[in-house]
Amino acid sequence: MFKKFTFRGGVHPNYCKSQTEQMKTEVFPAPPIVVIPLSQHIGAPARAIVGKGDRVLVGMAIGEASGHVSAAIHSSVSGTVRAVKPFAHPSGHLTEAVEIENDGTDETVEFEPIGASWREAAQGELVRKIAASGIVGLGGASFPTHVKLSPPTNKPIDTLIINGAECEPYLTDDHRIMVERTEDVINGALMLKKILGAAEAYIGIEDNKQDAINAVYDRVVTSKFDGLKLTVLKSKYPQGGEKQIIDAITKRKVPTGGLPMDIGCVVQNVGTALAVFEAIMHGIPLYQRVVTVVGDGVRSPKNLLVRIGTPARTLLEACNADLTDAKKVIMGGPMMGLALPDLDAPVIKSTSGILVLNQTTEPVRKYPCINCGICMDACPIRLVPSRLAKFVEKNNIEDAISWNLMDCMECGSCAYVCPAKINLVQFYKLGKIRVREKRAAEKKAG
Ligand code: SF4
């Protein structure tokens, strides 16, 4: 019934979404203590504007953006600041964070919405509201949204894509948002479209989310939501990658080393569209998000609306996770998420899921490369993964660069299909570190 769009390459992992895809989002109670990192986005960490002993309210700014590419941070509870110091972060590093003791009253700041008059509001006013609300890309990239919505004047945007692919296995938070908050996501998309002045706006949803497709179809096709088109995508990983979803929907290709804005496109995740709606319509900054807690080690998997700063451990306990046989606890999806070295690390703006996996299919180098070329077919951006890995292994960085190593999105599709079980992504990560070191040394040497 729907024409289905896709991109070249990619893989078909077992999606493992049945545990939670039909589970309605539950509101998770704010914990007694939250630890809110000042670095939850790409760019400069926020600067703390509260100190030990200060009283804070839900939605109060506790960190201000400290540069052009940075984002504000807000308290997710009301209570008292216990400390501003380094704490465990999902990245595995200690980073500066604000620790707050929850007083349990949930007293909020007075929110200042733009409200229903957003259609008449100036573009700049809407972007300032988004910046003040600390909104970043909630699909995992965490790029500050207000920056993405302010492209240079020589890069006009004609196409907005709302990314509802959710192609990572296990995760169902975006799926539930599209089913449960359909109109709000669509309104958020229309706000983004207005800000960008885009002529076209699409919402792309993979065909394994039929109820989300139906919900959006009902609103988009049969009602007042003019200006947004529904596009059904074939379920394939990494369909939710920016370049892949743009390719699937518009057939445009982001050039090597380029950005979507170079070809007139901006991609925003459905969770980001919802956050934009909340900020503009209700004045609510980003202090909570939906998180899927799931995996074969989780006995009561759920989709939860969680306050930022809630420790991963608290969510795992609430979902009856059994870590006895856990091979890995991951924040995010199994393909591109981060292995959590410390369960005290908190939920941050980019936390789409917490997974407890008792089995992993992680590749380990077992056999030498047999030059089968399967990895090349799987690569969604047409790199030559086996060759790149060999260049890095031999420390031949010049060749790795000229074979476009820096375009690799570390999606893991190549490693997923490799019959020799080579951990290819590990080579690309290492290669990129060496490229950056080389460039820094060249810069220093003048
Ligand atoms: S990890 Fe890099 S090289 Fe491998 S498939 Fe993904 S983009 Fe291609």
Ligand code: SF4
């Ligand atoms: S899939 Fe694995 S074995 Fe085959 S060419 Fe690529 S790296 Fe070599």
